[in-house]
Amino acid sequence: MDRTRDIELLLSPALYILTRMGKVGKHKLFKLLYFADKDHLRRFGRPITGDIYIAMINGPVPSRLYDYIKGVAGKNTVPIPDDFLDELRKNIAFVEPYYVIALRKFNDDFLSPNQIKSLDYSIETYGNKSFDELTHISHDQAWSSATRNTEIEVLEIAKDAGVNELMLQYITNYK
Numbered sequence: 001m002d003r004t005r006d007i008e009l010l011l012s013p014a015l016y017i018l019t020r021m022g023k024v025g026k027h028k029l030f031k032l033l034y035f036a037d038k039d040h041l042r043r044f045g046r047p048i049t050g051d052i053y054i055a056m057i058n059g060p061v062p063s064r065l066y067d068y069i070k071g072v073a074g075k076n077t078v079p080i081p082d083d084f085l086d087e088l089r090k091n092i093a094f095v096e097p098y099y100v101i102a103l104r105k106f107n108d109d110f111l112s113p114n115q116i117k118s119l120d121y122s123i124e125t126y127g128n129k130s131f132d133e134l135t136h137i138s139h140d141q142a143w144s145s146a147t148r149n150t151e152i153e154v155l156e157i158a159k160d161a162g163v164n165e166l167m168l169q170y171i172t173n174y175k
Contacts, residue, residue: 007087008110010064013048015091015106016119021127023099026069027058028127031134034060036122038142040115042161045170047154048115055146058131059138063151069100 017032018024024032037047051062071080072088080088095101111119126134142160146152158171 003081003084003087007084007091008107009050010068011088011091012106012110013115013119014065015102015104016111016116017123018092018100018102019105020120020123023095023101025098025131026066026100027098027131028129028134029100030061030066031059031129031138032119032122032126033062033065034138035126036115036118038157038161039121040118041154041158041171042163042167043118044114045158045163045167046174047157048111048118053152053157055143055148055150055152057148058135060143060152060157 013033013036014029017029033049033051034053037049037051037053040046040048049062049065051064053060054063054066067076067078068080068085068088069092070076071078071085072092073094076085091103092100093103126137129137140160142152142156145156155168155171158168163171
């Protein structure tokens with residue numbers, strides 16, 4: 001996969017949220033992506049972001065996006081290729097220590113109408129929630145199923161979303 005496509009797949013859901021909402025705290029961005037992924041899993045059997053969620057103290061965090069945003073802020077703890085990091089810096093920026101903004105609109109080619117519906121659902125349902133409310137809501141059964149700072153299994157997220165047994169089988173086979 002070429003870097004441009006990889007960046008678009010990673011950033012398009014985040015850029016969509018940032019385009020709709022403007023300046024957003026990293027915590028809120030990560031939770032809105034989690035809830036959108038959870039909704040999309042429930043309805044269509046697939047996540048939007050394709051990222052792995054880590055069970056951190058304040059709730060689920062999309063692993064790659066978290067690392068890359070830290071990289072944009074100059075606080076990366078994992079190696080990120082310089083050309084990839086440069087490309088990320090063209091797309092997202094910090095305006096204060098905990099807030100990010102989109103430097104461009106999301107790419108329509110990388111989000112389906114159904115993905116946008118799940119992103120809109122997440123924004124409309126959770127976009128006005130506080131840090132504490134989002135933390136509390138995201139401390140769901142899926143988050144509880146994982147040890148802190150380890151991966152939350154996508155099947156656990158799907159179960160928590162209320163998918164039926166047939167959809168669980170589909171998700172298992174899709175993985």
